[in-house]
Amino acid sequence: MKLEQRRHRPLRDKILISTYRNKCQSTVRKTDKMSGGGPEAAAVQVLTRAVQLDNEKKFAEALACYEQGIRLLLQAEKEVNDEGKRSHFRKKTKEYLSRAEAMKEAAAKQRTMGRTHKQIQVEAGATGYSYETIFGPLLDKTLSSVVVEDAYIRSTHQIYNFLHFCELLVLKAECLRSITLRTTRDPSGHGIQHERLSEIQQSLEKHSIKFTFIFSDTIHDREIRFDNGWIIKIGRGLDYFRKADGRFSLGWTEYHFRQCHQTTIDIFHQQSVE
Structure with missing residues (x-):
């Protein structure tokens, strides 16, 4: 614009x-x-x-x-x-x-x-970039639907990251009614990925939120879309955190203390591209 x-x-x-x-x-x-x-x-x-x-x-x-x-x-x-x-x-x-x-x-x-395009450069090893820090300011009472396109919500830690993201949505977006995930199927073929996502689905149902997950082989971009107009593109998707030092170390449960991989986060509103 x-x-x-x-x-x-x-x-x-x-x-x-x-x-x-x-x-x-x-x-x-x-x-x-x-x-x-x-x-x-x-x-x-x-x-x-x-x-x-x-x-x-x-x-x-x-x-x-x-x-x-x-x-x-x-x-x-x-x-x-x-x-x-x-x-x-x-x-x-x-x-x-x-x-x-x-x-x-x-x-x-x-x-x-809506008039700004915010870009955040996350340096390798940096802390202070929790999901709440990045997404929290974008969540409000007008948000009812979220779509996540991320090819890599497959391994255990990636699914935990997605669950952590869902927890933030439930806490901060009181009118949220649906979450849709488009990702790729785990090539191991053991069905564990489907089982874990189904467990998240059942948990969200208890909060009156419909969770739909779709497996696709044609996902290229990593993008999160909020129906209140916000679009977030993260180079590494939701998987931009390093592993915590240990189960009893800061950062195990509070992602604010987690070190990050180097990545770029772009946040903009649909109005800014009209």
Whole structure:
């Protein structure tokens, strides 16, 4: 993306939000005519659109619709006398307020981080490059799906690394619903790789996360894609750590203390390549 285009992106985002606020208000007016002017019906219409935009990762637009929908819910609450219905409106308002806050953070992150391409050069023997350090800042409430393409999730330590990565996702991405791994089959043919990945699959199911693993012979790039827009390319994939000195040495369980192999990590957002 050209530098001039990047400079204008914050202005473009403001225009987008303003445009979608106007569209939401237009939707309200149309719904009013069809439903006799009830704010409840208008709120349903606008919030349905907000959720659709949310699912499409159009955070700035979704935020505008959430804000309009919340205002309509508050108005609807004031106009009803039934306490049960008022309680329902308050509950839904609280839920959508929480989601709107997440949208606000995500939209800000897209504006700030989406304009940069970050490259990290990891030197041989360096420490301090745990998965949490690299991936943690990219995990938020908008992340629901992760795709990992790595030809070498086969040996015991490589599968342990992948498990450690999954643990971080479960801890930090509270709305995560699916993880997909594309890797190559272990040439030994003993079935241990399949057995271990199946065990991870069963464990993730207990956290309501669907894990799918696919064996392919055509994988070339090592790439991790988050559906909140982040793409991470690591020269060595997830297998960039050296073996710990021993089972009772720092780095055995906490990867922050592990020495690394030399590699390059590229982190960018889909917006930065548009």
